[in-house]
Structure formats: C-alpha cells, structure tokens
Amino acid sequence: MTRYRQPGLVLTDHRFQVPLDHARPDGEQIELYAREVVASGRAGAGLPWMVYLQGGPGFGANRFHGKQAWLGRAVKEFRVLLLDQRGTGSSTPVSRQTLPLRGGPAEQAGYLAHFRSDSIVRDCELIRPLLTGGAPWTVLGQSFGGFCAVRYLSAAPEGLAAALITGGLPSLDGHADDVYRAAYPRIARKTAAHYARYPQDVGNARRIAAFLRANRPVLNSGYTLTVEAFQSLGIALGGGDGSHALHYLIEDAFVETTQGPQLSDAFQERVHAALSFAAHPLYALIHEAIYGQGARPTDWSAERMRAEFPAFDAGLALAGDVPLPFTGESVHPWHFEVDPALRPLRETADLLASRTDWPRLYDQDRLAANEVPVAAAVYHDDMYVDTAHALRTARSIRGLRTWVTDEFEHDGLRAGGPRVLDRLLALVRDEV
Known part of the structure; x- marks a missing residue:
C-alpha cells in the first residue's frame, strides 16, 4: 500500500486480486485498484466505510484534488473507497491494445461478458471484508454505479448499511x-x-x-x-x-x-x-x-x-x-x-x-422485501436515465425513498455534490 496526502486528506492506494469469473474462484485473476480517502484529522478513527461506484460503464472513479464535489461532505463521517471498477482506471485495463492478449473476437467477447454489474458487486463483496473487517458499508452509486447498487440490493444486501443512488435507477425487466x-x-x-x-x-x-x-x-x-x-x-x-x-x-x-x-x-x-x-x-x-x-x-x-x-x-x-x-x-x-x-x-x-445467454441482474422478489435503507435522487427529465423507468423501479424496492428534482441534470452529484449527498443521507436516516 502507498499512503500520501492532499490538502485535508490522507489517501491510500489499494490493489486486490479478484477472479475474472467469480464462478471459478481459482481461475484467472485480474487486478482491481481502489483509492481510500479519509479526512486528515480522522485518519486513525474507526469510521464507517462508503464505497463509490462511478457511472459509465467503463470509467474509473473520480480523480479528485482535495475535497472536491461530494467528497468533502463524505469524509466528514466516512472513510471513502473510490473503486476503479474492473477494466477501468488503474485496474486491469481493457482496450484495443490489451484485448488481443485474450485471443480472437470470440475470446474477447467471452472475457468482456464478465464486466457487468453482477461481477462488479461480487468484486465489492470480496474486498469489503478485507477493508471493513466484515462490517457492511454504504454504497454511493452514480448513474451506472446506481445500476450496480440495485444489483447489490438484489444479490448481497447483507453487505450494505445503506444505498445512495444518483441518476441511476435501472429498469428491472426492460429490454x-x-x-x-x-x-x-x-x-x-x-x-x-x-x-x-x-x-x-x-x-x-x-x-x-x-x-x-x-x-x-x-x-x-x-x-x-x-x-x-x-x-x-x-x-x-x-x-x-x-x-x-x-x-x-x-x-x-x-x-x-x-x-x-x-x-x-x-x-x-x-x-x-x-x-x-x-x-x-x-x-x-x-x-x-x-x-x-x-x-x-x-x-x-x-x-x-x-x-x-x-x-x-x-x-x-x-x-x-x-x-x-x-x-x-x-x-x-x-x-x-x-x-x-x-x-x-x-x-x-x-x-x-448478438449474445443470448445474459444472466438476469435483478431479483424483484428480493427487492420487494428489501430491508436496506435506500435513497435515490431522480432527475425529472434526465437525458440518460428515463424518469418513468426510474420511478417504476423505485416503487418496486421496499423502503426506497426518492428525491425527485429539476434543480440538476444527470450530473447533479458533480454539480451539487454536498447538497445532493446531504439530502440522500437525510432520507436514509429518516431525518426528512
């Protein structure tokens, strides 16, 4: 691990080995990179963890300079993990330069089939106990990161203390x-x-x-x-x-x-x-x-x-x-x-x-019985995520509280980060 500082922050680089295919845990391994961020005055404190899942798919986590956007609000009470989801950022890369190492197009397509939200959530559940000692953490999911958060609620809700979603409630069964x-x-x-x-x-x-x-x-x-x-x-x-x-x-x-x-x-x-x-x-x-x-x-x-x-x-x-x-x-x-x-x-x-064997991503029965506190910012005319689809999904997840707003576009977490995060935390804590 490498530890270093920015103004007001202590940062630690983490690298993890995870299976390419979680159904074959002893098979090929790929590397995940994540950056831990904590307020400098609280570096030794036993803070709860928040894992951030970036939008995309295919983008690494934000490279912040100090307490930018929502991060300054988050480090007031959380130890934050900025995760480069598999294939992104400083994790094992995917590109025209690296994919030929897999073989031809068929082998490349088979490899890439393991880079969706189901695999990302399995990655999170592998590294969570290594960092938290087994305690659940809060997930903050932006856009596609929100899709991953809904998958998390479907597949491993025991790993979550709360789920915060911004512009990222997917259709559960739509094509x-x-x-x-x-x-x-x-x-x-x-x-x-x-x-x-x-x-x-x-x-x-x-x-x-x-x-x-x-x-x-x-x-x-x-x-x-x-x-x-x-x-x-x-x-x-x-x-x-x-x-x-x-x-x-x-x-x-x-x-x-x-x-x-x-x-x-x-x-x-x-x-x-x-x-x-x-x-x-x-x-x-x-x-x-x-x-x-x-x-x-x-x-x-x-x-x-x-x-x-x-x-x-x-x-x-x-x-x-x-x-x-x-x-x-x-x-x-x-x-x-x-x-x-x-x-x-x-x-x-x-x-x-042309692939015809995609696993289902969302367990609607499990979501209907959800017990994890969940809050979602829904932008009223979001160009990237259909509002009607998002609200239909919100009604399908037990206990989910929505904040529907026209103050922000899809990038509300960037443009109004502290306010957006404040609102979502207040919702999951029943403070509003």
Missing part, C-alpha cells in the same frame, strides 16, 4: 429497446432547448454538417468525422453545463485557408477529445450489454430504435430548414468504423450484441 425507445424523445427535447438558448447554433450546426457530408474529413487524430458522429456531440446536453459547452465547441469551427474554409485544428482537437473512446473503450463495448437479461440479444438496439425516429435523420436538416438534430448517450456500429480506438474491436462488439 435495451425499451431504454432507447424512451430515450430519443428526451434527446429531442434537450436539443430543442439547446437551440432555444443558442439560436445561432442552428446555422452553425447545419454548416458543419454540410461540410462533413461533402468532405467526410479525417481529423488530425485519425478519427473520421461523419455527420452521425458530429450529431453524437449531443451527449453533452445531459449535463448541467453541457449546452454551453456544445455552443462554445461549434461556434468557431472553421478557419479560412488557401483551400477555402476548413475545420480548424482547435475545433478538431476539441471534437476528438469529446468523441474518442480511446480513454474508455469499455463504455462502447458493453454499453448495451448492461441491459442484457435472458435470451433476447441487444442487437445494436440504439441503432435499430433510431430508425423509429426519422426526425433524427440529418438529411432532413440539410435538405430543408429544420435544425440539425443531435443525439445522446448511445453506441452504434458506425462508432467502430470512425474511431481508431474501436476499429479493431468491431467483430467483438458484434458478438456481444
């Missing part, structure tokens, strides 16, 4: 098609709100899309910027400051050159940073798999559901005078063609999309 069929109308609303705020972006976005349609440029990074890829910048609209970020990104896209107007280097760099999956390929690979339950494949659900909403066809905007529609949090087959970080993994992704 990926249900998720994306509900998502596209929300994305359309967010896009309309963006153009209402920044009407000049109607012309800016259409001009960029027309250039992309005519030229299909390859960015300096090697990323092929298609119209569909440009539309996917709308993923930012699910965050509290996302509309502003999108506006500033596209307002100065072009520069005059000897060949006429071209996409500026600055625009290319910023677009690549927003669109590339190089830093988090696991997100693209298993994004739809997190909804897989039973024999029905996900089968590139977001792509198929998009066809049910012809208003998202960029051709309508380019042929007429309607605003260009942006899209949101979805992964499509074309991502594995335009992004150099994903191109070698297309066949692997196809195999995951």
